[in-house]
């Protein structure tokens with residue numbers, strides 16, 4: 172039982188995924204017999220693979236089970252912004268929860284998450300097509316171009332000095348479009364998410380993890396040991412980790428019911444732009460960027476000259492809603508980059524990100540089940556944070572106690588109202604944000 176139409180969880184949304192053309196497909200065998208391990212991980216995205224890698228290199232007998240194949244979910248289809256984020260919680264809400272120390276700890280966690288991925292790529296010599304010096308926030312209206320207050324907040328939160336840009340600075344920087352000023356935070360970089368995911372998979376397997384594809388877990392029961400099953404086989408593990416994020420079910424395990432809100436996000440990628448086309452638009456930079464809208468757009472020029480442009484997805488997954496979203500994303504892209512109206516859009520795909528009611532990721536043990544763990548809820552920013560939380564949940568599983576994560580990340584997310592119809596909560600939220608975004 173999942174909140175969207177079944178087609179949202181199938182292959183349709185990624186039929187035309189660009190990343191899939193850049194790396195050979197990687198698959199692992201399915202589970203073909205009953206299985207016993209120390210730790211069973213459900214879901215082979217960044218969270219599950221990172222947890223598996225860290226457990227395996229600590230000598231733990233760990234197995235990962237994915238309903239489809241590694242990085243089938245958001246991890247293999249995101250925009251590749253390895254950046255700050257993971258939650259939407261404000262500093263004032265963090266301060267209420269645990270004082271200034273909580274603010275510092277949470278912001279330091281975001282920073283460490285980005286460093287964690289960089290370190291992994293360096294340690295394993297991974298060529299993941301990395302580019303961009305931090306990321307640039309671009310004002311979509313003149314009113315939004317006043318970034319002074321936000322710049323101070325970034326300095327306080329992350330201890331770095333952002334750079335402010337006027338409209339003409341942006342033009343000189345090769346960031347030309349319908350933008351009225353900007354702010355660059357010197358943290359983060361762009362990467363090819365599938366190249367990164369395959370490197371994580373390989374590292375986990377080399378460290379001794381077993382990874383099974385086409386092995387959907389349909390039942391999980393905590394107890395002295397955790398009992399899991401696929402439709403054909405039983406798995407017994409000392410502990411288990413739920414790493415299914417936006418692709419989670421409301422019943423596997425029952426505890427997940429309505430504690431997560433999957434939200435669709437969509438991406439297009441153009442054919443490679445020639446130098447003249449880049450000059451004509453004034454966008455020649457490979458800096459990754461996003462705009463000041465609440466319903467934001469995120470975009471970057473890929474190393475081969477293609478342009479990636481992403482935004483929110485639809486509220487349903489039907490042929491008609493997909494047509495509407497495709498038309499909308501194309502329309503927004505053309506309005507923001509009018510000189511590229513003639514450029515063919517060769518790739519379109521969509522996927523599910525995951526929100527929860529604490530507005531921060533959850534990493535911890537499920538109540539009344541001290542050997543069943545979960546990590547989810549990266550609010551559309553999980554390249555860095557999911558990888559980091561995978562390691563954090565692995566450490567928790569090893570030590571059987573909660574670690575030094577910020578309090579907000581250890582709070583059990585409450586259930587959303589409306590149960591399995593909760594995606595309808597997004598309708599009024601999107602309408603309000605669309606209005607706010609007008610100025």
Ligand SMILES: Cc1cc2nc3c(=O)[nH]c(=O)nc-3n(C[C@H](O)[C@H](O)[C@H](O)COP(=O)(O)OP(=O)(O)OC[C@H]3O[C@@H](n4cnc5c(N)ncnc54)[C@H](O)[C@@H]3O)c2cc1C
Pocket residue numbers: 213214215216217218219236237238239240241242243244245246247248249250251252253254386387388389414415416417418419420423436437438469481520521522523524525546547549550551552553554555556557
């Ligand atoms: C279009 C899009 C663009 C995005 N862009 C960015 C970006 O630029 N930067 C950024 O930081 N973040 C981005 N994100 C978010 C980021 O990709 C996710 O936060 C992150 O990948 C989550 O990783 P995960 O491992 O927790 O979950 P996922 O990668 O979604 O993996 C969950 C896995 O669980 C499996 N699964 C589900 N149920 C079961 C079951 N019962 N049994 C077995 N397996 C199961 C699924 O098959 C899936 O492979 C984007 C997401 C989308 C969809």
